[in-house]
Amino acid sequence: MSPATVSAAVGYLQEQALIRRDRDPGSRRDRYVIDESAWYRATLAGARTNERLAAMARDGADALGSATPAGVRLLDMSEYLERVGLDMVRSAERWRAHLAR
Incomplete structure (x- = not known):
């Protein structure tokens, strides 16, 4: 899977409110969360x-x-x-x- 494909899939899931992006404190790393x-x-x-x-x-x-x-x-x-x-x-x-x- 290419990075562009992953990026498009993540963008779609965010648009549909199925995931949200959180930033790890003190880091440039993003964490994607599916909450209740x-x-x-x-x-x-x-x-x-x-x-x-x-x-x-x-x-x-x-x-x-x-x-x-x-x-x-x-x-x-x-x-x-x-x-x-x-x-x-x-x-x-x-x-x-x-x-x-």
Whole structure:
């Protein structure tokens, strides 16, 4: 595996909030950590992505016109992504509370 491949994989995992980078005190060495709330943060990151996609779909529907077939599909897509994102957040919150018990 090349250093560039490792770097890209690490960047992706950080972007998805699955790992975080910590610096060893007094060192230039980085340590990558997967903690107990990694999946919670990753779920929230996914929900935020859904929110952005839903907003883009709404913008597309507005641009095409909500009465056009493509506009209707984009509005449906927007509503779906928005609802799924909200469900993801609610589910993550329920599991976080459950695991805290």
